[in-house]
Amino acid sequence: MKVSEIEEMYLIDYLRLDDPEEAEKREIGIALVSAREYVKTYTGLSEEEIDQHEDITIAVCILVADMFENKSLYLDYKSKETNKTVEAILGMHSVNLI
Numbered sequence: 001m002k003v004s005e006i007e008e009m010y011l012i013d014y015l016r017l018d019d020p021e022e023a024e025k026r027e028i029g030i031a032l033v034s035a036r037e038y039v040k041t042y043t044g045l046s047e048e049e050i051d052q053h054e055d056i057t058i059a060v061c062i063l064v065a066d067m068f069e070n071k072s073l074y075l076d077y078k079s080k081e082t083n084k085t086v087e088a089i090l091g092m093h094s095v096n097l098i
Helices: 008-014 022-043 056-070 084-093
Strands: none
Touching: 008 022, 008 056, 022 056, 022 084, 056 084
16 A cells, blocks of 8 residues: 555554544544655655655554554654654655765
């Protein structure tokens, strides 16, 4: 599955939500947009380039889950901790390393 093919209903299943409220659906949609932008910023890849790497899909799903479950910014700028799976996947595809 490509990142562009991820839909809110897929994420609702991924998050194991049986009967999500409208507010939760909106939150998932916002988290999905944010996760895609995070991936593009982290890697330096465009939307089209991200779709060429299907392993990035799970990174987006993990980011959405973290944002939804923790209800906070994904990255704590004080501690610089990120999910190691996300970091490993995105690190393999980063083109903007200095």
